[in-house]
Amino acid sequence: xxxxxxxxxxxxxxxxxxxxxxxxxxxxxxxxxxxxxxxxxxxxxxxxxxxxxxxxxxxxxxxxxxxxxxxxxxxxxxxxxxxxxxxxxxxxxxxxxxxxxxxxxxxxxxxxxxxxxxxxxxxxxxxxxxxxxxxxxxxxxxxxxxxxxxxxxxxxxxxxxxxxxxxxxxxxxxxxxxxxxxxxxxxxxxxxxxxxxxxxxxxxxxxxxxxxxxxxxxxxxxxxxxxxxxxxxxxxxxxxxxxxxxxxxxxxxxxxxxxxxxxxxxxxxxxxxxxxxxxxxxxx
Amino acid sequence: xxxxxxxxxxxxxxxxxxxxxxxxxxxxxxxxxxxxxxxxxxxxxxxxxxxxxxxxxxxxxxxxxxxxxxxxxxxxxxxxxxxxxxxxxxxxxxxxxxxxxxxxxxxxxxxxxxxxxxxxxxxxxxxxxxxxxxxxxxxxxxxxxxxxxxxxxxxxxxxxxxxxxxxxxxxxxxxxxxxxxxxxxxxxxxxxxxxxxxxxxxxxxxxxxxxxxxxxxxxxxxxxxxxxxxxxxxxx
Numbered sequence: 001x002x003x004x005x006x007x008x009x010x011x012x013x014x015x016x017x018x019x020x021x022x023x024x025x026x027x028x029x030x031x032x033x034x035x036x037x038x039x040x041x042x043x044x045x046x047x048x049x050x051x052x053x054x055x056x057x058x059x060x061x062x063x064x065x066x067x068x069x070x071x072x073x074x075x076x077x078x079x080x081x082x083x084x085x086x087x088x089x090x091x092x093x094x095x096x097x098x099x100x101x102x103x104x105x106x107x108x109x110x111x112x113x114x115x116x117x118x119x120x121x122x123x124x125x126x127x128x129x130x131x132x133x134x135x136x137x138x139x140x141x142x143x144x145x146x147x148x149x150x151x152x153x154x155x156x157x158x159x160x161x162x163x164x165x166x167x168x169x170x171x172x173x174x175x176x177x178x179x180x181x182x183x184x185x186x187x188x189x190x191x192x193x194x195x196x197x198x199x200x201x202x203x204x205x206x207x208x209x210x211x212x213x214x215x216x217x218x219x220x221x222x223x224x225x226x227x228x229x230x231x232x233x234x235x236x237x238x239x240x241x242x243x244x245x246x247x248x249x250x251x252x253x254x255x256x257x258x259x260x261x262x263x264x265x266x267x268x269x270x271x272x273x274x275x276x277x278x279x280x281x282x283x284x
Numbered sequence: 285x286x287x288x289x290x291x292x293x294x295x296x297x298x299x300x301x302x303x304x305x306x307x308x309x310x311x312x313x314x315x316x317x318x319x320x321x322x323x324x325x326x327x328x329x330x331x332x333x334x335x336x337x338x339x340x341x342x343x344x345x346x347x348x349x350x351x352x353x354x355x356x357x358x359x360x361x362x363x364x365x366x367x368x369x370x371x372x373x374x375x376x377x378x379x380x381x382x383x384x385x386x387x388x389x390x391x392x393x394x395x396x397x398x399x400x401x402x403x404x405x406x407x408x409x410x411x412x413x414x415x416x417x418x419x420x421x422x423x424x425x426x427x428x429x430x431x432x433x434x435x436x437x438x439x440x441x442x443x444x445x446x447x448x449x450x451x452x453x454x455x456x457x458x459x460x461x462x463x464x465x466x467x468x469x470x471x472x473x474x475x476x477x478x479x480x481x482x483x484x485x486x487x488x489x490x491x492x493x494x495x496x497x498x499x500x501x502x503x504x505x506x507x508x509x510x511x512x513x514x515x516x517x518x519x520x
Contacts, residue, residue, distance in 0.1 A: 040366060161386045168376040171366055175425075178336045178355035179380035179432040226412030227369035 003252050010251060017251065019140045024243045026152035027204045028213065028261070030197045032239030033159050035218035036231050037170045037190060045096065046084055046191075047214045049103035050198045051207040053080040056106030056113075058130055058202065063117040070147065074199050080106075081195035085187055133206030133258030137247075151200055155193050162189060167228050204243075205258030213239070216265035223269075223276035238268050286314040288349055289436060289467055290335060295344035297330045303342065304330050305488050310496040312484075314435075317459075317468045319482035319499075321475055321511065326489045328471045332440055335469065350467070352380070354429030356439040359421070364414060370424050371409040374400055377431025392431075399427040399434075403457065419450030423457070436467040443474065455481055475511050479503055487511065 010017045038044055057076035061069035084099055114123055140148075159166070168176050169186045176183045201210045221234035246261030289312050296306035305327030312318050322328050333339035334346060336353060354377070377399075378392040388396075400406045403423045408416065413424060422442055429437050439458070443451040451474075459481050462468045472478050478485060478499070485502040487495040495507045502508035 040362060042362065164376065164379060164382070164386065164388065167368070167372065168379050171363065171368060171373065171376065172357065172360070174357040174360075175355055175377075175428070175432075176379065177338055178353065178357070178438075179377065180352075181379050222365075222367050226367050226415070227410075228367060228372050229369075231367045 007248055007252065015142075016138055016140065019142070019145045020137045020247055020251075020257075021244070023140060023145055023148045024137060024204050024247050024257075024261075025240050026148060027197070027201045028217075028239040028243035029236055030152050030155045030159075030193075031201055031210070031213045032217040032235040033156070033232060034190070034194055034197060035214040035216075035239075036221070036228075036235055037166055038194065039215055039218045039222070040170050041190075043194075044211065044215050045099050046081070047194060047198060048211040049084060049099035050077055050081055050195055051202070051210040052103035052110075053077055053106040054199055054202055055130055055207040056110035058207070059110035059113045062119045062126070063113055065119065070199070073202075074196070077195040077199050078192055081191040082188065085191040129206070130202070131206050131208045132256060133202070133204060133209065137204050137257050138251075148200055151196055155196055158189065158193055162186060166190060171228075205261060209258045209262050212262040212265060216262070216269055217242070220265070220269045220272040223272040224279070238265070242268055286316075288312070289314050289316075290350060290469075291345075291347045293345050293347075295334070295346055296342045297327055297334055297339075298342045303491065305491050305493070306343070307492045308344070308486075308488065309493060310484075310486050312467065312469060314467055315462070315465060317462045317481065317483045318470070318486060319478035319484070320469065320471045320486045320488070321473075321478055322488040327491070328488065329440070331488070332438060332471060335438060350433075350436045352433030352436070353469075354431075354433040354437045356422070356425050356429045356437065356442055358440050358444065359425075363421075366414055368413050369409070370400070370405060370411055370413060370416070371396065373413055373424055374409075374427045374431060377428035380432050396427070396431055399430040402430070403427045417450065418446045419453055422446070422450075422454055426457070426461075430461075430466075434466065437461070437469070439468065439470040441471055441473065443472075443477075451477075479508070479512070 011021070038047055054073055054077045057073040058069060061072040064072070066072065080102060084102065111127060114127060120126060165181060165186050168181060169183050169190070173183045197214070198210050201213055205213055217235040217239035218231070220238050221231045225231045225234050242264040243261050246264045247257060249255060249264075250257040250260040291311045292308050295308040296303055297308070298304045308331070320328055320331065330339060334341050336355060337348065375388055375393065375396040378388055378395060381392070382388070397406070400409055403426055405420065405423050405427060408420060408424070413421060416424065426437070442458070443454055446454065455477055458468060458470070470482070479502060482499050485495060485497065485499050485508070486493070487502070487507055495502055495505055497505070503512070
């Protein structure tokens with residue numbers, strides 16, 4: 001109970017704690033919405049690949065010394081998302097190889113650039129916090145928060161507007177094309193919101209852990225729920241809850257925010273696996 | 285004679301790398317039940333794409349008078365473990381008419397209900413697609429196709445992977461839809477079912493059109509007799 005009171009105190013006293021919660025929950029919500037589609041389309045690795053691209057872009061942004069790193073990170077990641085999705089369809093390099101190539105390539109180049117042109121004395125500290133998020137969510141400025149809220153609202157609005165189309169394109173692309181829905185446009189939209197979410201989520205969990213935020217809530221929800229809408233709603237609830245608990249625990253016990261949230265997600269996944277096993281037995 | 289829905293004249297199909305089939309010359313009339321037969325790689329799936337307007341013909345002309353074609357594609361791996369209710373899937377058949385409108389109208393939702401009723405799956409509306417039997421899944425996809433277009437259906441190997449009983453049920457269901465006035469185009473391997481249920485047969489093979497005519501004519505033709513004999517042997 002004491003811990004909870006401390007937390008409420010922090011929440012009231014320090015704006016950065018409020019920012020962390022606002023940004024964290026919005027990002028968790030966005031990533032879980034799209035996660036279901038990505039998992040079902042067998043695109044889980046695109047999230048992983050893009051997050052490495054975002055790391056590379058972040059490194060480039062760091063050496064240019066720009067104050068607003070988003071100017072570089074967002075376009076580069078968006079461009080890679082479109083590129084990866086196009087290669088997924090039909091080209092000489094097959095989808096998974098293209099993703100692997102771009103992602104490790106970006107990681108290597110990014111790390112090298114950070115070492116060649118160090119922007120601070122502690123390069124490995126910088127790298128670590130970019131990869132695992134560390135405490136950057138607790139050091140957000142007001143402008144970061146505004147940007148994050150705006151982008152999150154756009155992502156959620158796009159998702160709601162195209163919900164039925166995203167469902168149909170995920171379930172059966174060839175039928176969609178045959179009945180006059182422009183599946184390629186919706187695939188592009190999916191790729192673009194994925195890229196946006198990944199850039200946003202870098203602040204919260206760092207680039208290595210983003211795919212966990214995308215896939216775990218979706219996988220947990222899919223264990224138990226059996227309609228698309230049920231899965232989406234459940235995944236959103238799980239993700240927001242895990243983010244809340246994760247941020248709270250990390251503030252109280254000064255653990256790294258990103259890995260605490262992901263650990264909470266893993267725990268929920270295991271619980272849902274259990275529930276699904278029990279439900280299976282009951283049904284039989 | 286009923287009005288023509290699709291007219292193909294000297295159509296050749298293929299990709300940059302080469303021609304898959306050429307000399308396709310046939311007409312589908314309203315109320316027909318056309319079965320497209322041919323071995324693997326004979327260009328059946330390319331023809332399907334061309335009929336749907338997803339792949340341009342290399343030569344000749346395809347004229348479509350039909351307002352829309354309800355398509356039943358082959359099942360994909362993604363669908364095997366897809367969490368979606370039957371109702372969600374059937375409704376998605378209406379999407380082609382939605383344009384940029386984000387939600388379904390009342391009329392579209394009613395249409396989905398009617399088509400589920402028509403195919404006898406209204407009781408499954410809340411069930412999860414992945415938990416249904418193969419035959420039930422095909423009915424769901426048929427209902428979705430009917431939502432997209434209820435005067436013409438294009439079915440791509442609909443009975444593949446079903447057990448014999450479910451195959452017969454599905455054939456009977458399709459025949460019933462045809463009797464109710466739905467034009468059917470079906471791609472199939474099963475020559476015996478084709479001559480039994482279809483009104484017309486299109487047989488492609490060896491990169492060309494081997495036969496087009498009524499099922500009765502096909503049974504008497506050289507191609508038909510050879511294929512029926514071979515197909516029969518394959519089945520036993």
